[in-house]
Amino acid sequence: MSWIDIGHIEDIPLRGARIVKTAVGCVAVFRTAEAEVYAASNTCPHKGGPLSEGIVHGQKVTCPLHNWVFDLNTGLAQGADEGQITTYPVRLDGARILLDGDAVKTRSAA
Numbered sequence: 001m002s003w004i005d006i007g008h009i010e011d012i013p014l015r016g017a018r019i020v021k022t023a024v025g026c027v028a029v030f031r032t033a034e035a036e037v038y039a040a041s042n043t044c045p046h047k048g049g050p051l052s053e054g055i056v057h058g059q060k061v062t063c064p065l066h067n068w069v070f071d072l073n074t075g076l077a078q079g080a081d082e083g084q085i086t087t088y089p090v091r092l093d094g095a096r097i098l099l100d101g102d103a104v105k106t107r108s109a110a
Contacts, residue, residue: 038072
């Protein structure tokens with residue numbers, strides 16, 4: 001894995017998200033707890049809603065357009081017939097957020 005430093009954890013509000021622009025599209029980075037972050041595609045597969053503007057609760061995000069709920073661990077939609085978002089490896093190094101650059105290069109984020 002090739003880790004890319006994308007910012008300080010305090011750059012993302014608790015239960016909020018920020019966007020990282022990549023060559024393959026926007027990746028949303030979600031802060032679900034004081035020291036817990038997840039990264040996933042910013043685009044809902046249902047109607048293209050911006051997930052970074054959704055409601056973050058537990059380890060899930062709810063799309064702001066039609067309330068599809070996605071598990072940030074697996075990317076799977078809950079309560080929908082089908083749907084999944086791409087998730088990306090992300091970790092904390094102290095208070096710095098690191099995103100796996102290799103994974104972002106090989107998968108489409110949008």
